[in-house]
Each structure stands twice: as structure tokens, then as C-alpha cells.
Amino acid sequence: MRISHVVKRFGDFTALDDVSLDIHRGEVVTVVGASGSGKSTLCRTINRLETIDSGTIEVDGVPLPEEGKELARLRAEVGMVFQSFNLFPHLSVLDNITLAPVKVRGIERAAAQERARSLLERVGLADQAAKRPTQLSGGQAQRVAIARALAMDPKVMLFDEPTSALDPEMINEVLDVIKDLAASGMTMLVVTHEMGFARSAADRVVFMDAGQIVEAGAPAEFFSHPRTERARDFLSKVLSH
Ligand SMILES: Nc1ncnc2c1ncn2[C@@H]1O[C@H](COP(=O)(O)OP(=O)(O)O)[C@@H](O)[C@H]1O
Numbered sequence: 001m002r003i004s005h006v007v008k009r010f011g012d013f014t015a016l017d018d019v020s021l022d023i024h025r026g027e028v029v030t031v032v033g034a035s036g037s038g039k040s041t042l043c044r045t046i047n048r049l050e051t052i053d054s055g056t057i058e059v060d061g062v063p064l065p066e067e068g069k070e071l072a073r074l075r076a077e078v079g080m081v082f083q084s085f086n087l088f089p090h091l092s093v094l095d096n097i098t099l100a101p102v103k104v105r106g107i108e109r110a111a112a113q114e115r116a117r118s119l120l121e122r123v124g125l126a127d128q129a130a131k132r133p134t135q136l137s138g139g140q141a142q143r144v145a146i147a148r149a150l151a152m153d154p155k156v157m158l159f160d161e162p163t164s165a166l167d168p169e170m171i172n173e174v175l176d177v178i179k180d181l182a183a184s185g186m187t188m189l190v191v192t193h194e195m196g197f198a199r200s201a202a203d204r205v206v207f208m209d210a211g212q213i214v215e216a217g218a219p220a221e222f223f224s225h226p227r228t229e230r231a232r233d234f235l236s237k238v239l240s241h
């Protein structure tokens with residue numbers, strides 16, 4: 001995925017200020033930065049949940065189209081997992097996972113269900129298929145959301161603070177699933193406040209501040225020797241307790 005010189009404004013406010021980032025196949029990039037630095041906006045523009053004012057975003061050399069059928073097809077190649085799960089409350093876990101493959105991809109229901117069951121097994125929830133999302137813990141719901149995104153066979157997965165809404169004891173069960181996915185070779189962009197995870201799971205860490213990518217580099221390098229004052233200031237705040 002190639003993000004080149006992307007600018008996103010909300011009125012006079014510049015939320016993304018000339019952001020460029022390449023994510024290679026199989027690479028895991030974690031994004032850290034203070035609240036309001038533009039991390040969610042970056043995820044949302046990659047998925048065209050937000051339009052951009054200038055710049056380009058390409059997946060496999062193909063620019064993201066503005067709208068229409070082509071956009072729907074390309075969007076399906078980018079799986080997104082949000083902080084707040086966004087599962088359909090009136091559908092069972094299994095139906096949450098099969099809905100898009102059946103409706104968007106036209107996959108036969110029985111085949112979609114079989115795939116959904118194997119994905120549920122992969123995220124450790126084989127026995128939860130018939131439940132409604134409200135009957136699950138937060139950690140379970142987020143693992144269903146991950147299975148749902150995977151059911152579309154995305155080329156890239158975006159995670160926007162996937163553990164921020166979770167009770168502390170559930171964070172690791174979700175991070176473990178994301179780590180397994182990384183080990184399987186999935187290309188991923190993960191916005192996170194979990195600095196241990198950002199350091200251990202990533203091939204590269206990106207630090208954002210005020211809508212800009214201020215640093216991008218190897219995790220050990222970034223966490224031990226941040227080059228900029230802005231990164232040093234951020235790390236001193238998040239690592240001091
Ligand atoms: N729809 C919007 N309208 C106006 N301002 C927005 C909108 N979405 C985000 N912003 C602003 O853009 C900035 C970056 O937001 P966001 O990407 O959510 O930051 P982060 O995810 O790093 O906390 C914030 O100042 C936020 O208030």
C-alpha cells in the first residue's frame with residue numbers, strides 16, 4: 001500500500017498534513033501518537049471512509065477510486081477493525097461474519113458459514129457462533145470483529161485502537177489474535193496505545209503528531225533513541241508509569 005502526500009482538512013483544520021507511507025506486503029506497521037494527532041483519520045482515509053483533499057492512496061498499484069462499484073471492490077480488500085467493534089446487534093455471531101461475503105461477494109451461504117466457523121476457531125471462539133454480540137465479553141466481540149474482517153479475504157488489515165475499549169484482562173486475548181495474524185504474513189497497520197505491543201509486534205513504528213508522520217523506523221530504534229523532541233516528549237508521557 002502506498003500513501004503519497006495525503007492531505008485531509010476539516011474546514012480550516014488540517015488533520016493530515018502531507019502524509020506519505022509505504023506498507024509492504026506482509027509488513028506490520030504500528031502507529032502511535034497522542035490523541036488528536038490524526039491516527040484515526042489516516043485509517044479512515046485509507047478505507048475511503050473519508051475523502052482526501054490531495055495526494056494518492058494505492059493498493060497493489062491501483063489508486064483508490066472516488067466512488068461507485070470500483071470503490072466497493074477495493075474497499076473490500078482493506079479490512080478494518082474499530083475500537084468499538086461495530087458488530088450488528090440483531091445478528092448472531094455467525095451471521096455477522098457471513099453477511100458481507102454473501103451480500104457483497106456473492107459467496108454461497110453454506111460455504112460462507114463453513115469459512116466463518118473456521119475463522120471463529122482461529123480466533124478462539126468456535127463455540128460462540130450462535131450467540132448475539134450482546135452476550136459476548138468485549139474481548140470476544142473484538143475477536144468476532146476481526147474474524148468478520150478476515151472473512152472478506154482482505155489484502156490489508158487496519159486496526160484502529162482495537163483494545164482501547166476493553167477491560168485490561170481482555171487486552172491480551174485480542175493482541176494475541178493480532179500477533180497470530182501478523183505471524184501468518186498479513187499486511188497490517190495497527191493504531192495502538194499498547195506500547196509493548198507496538199514495540200514487539202511491529203516491523204516498523206510510525207509516530208504521528210499534529211497530522212504529520214514525524215518519525216518512522218525500527219521499533220527498537222524508535223523506543224530507545226527517538227530522534228525528535230516531539231517523540232521524546234510523547235514517549236516520556238506514555239512510558240513514565
Ligand atoms: N469529522 C471531523 N470533523 C472535524 N474534525 C475532525 C473530524 N474527525 C477528526 N477531526 C479532528 O482531526 C484531528 C485528528 O483526529 P483523529 O484522526 O481522530 O486523531 P487520533 O485518532 O490520533 O486521536 C482531531 O483534532 C479531530 O478533532
Ligand SMILES: [Mg+2]
Pocket residue numbers: 039040041160161
Ligand atoms: Mg483515534
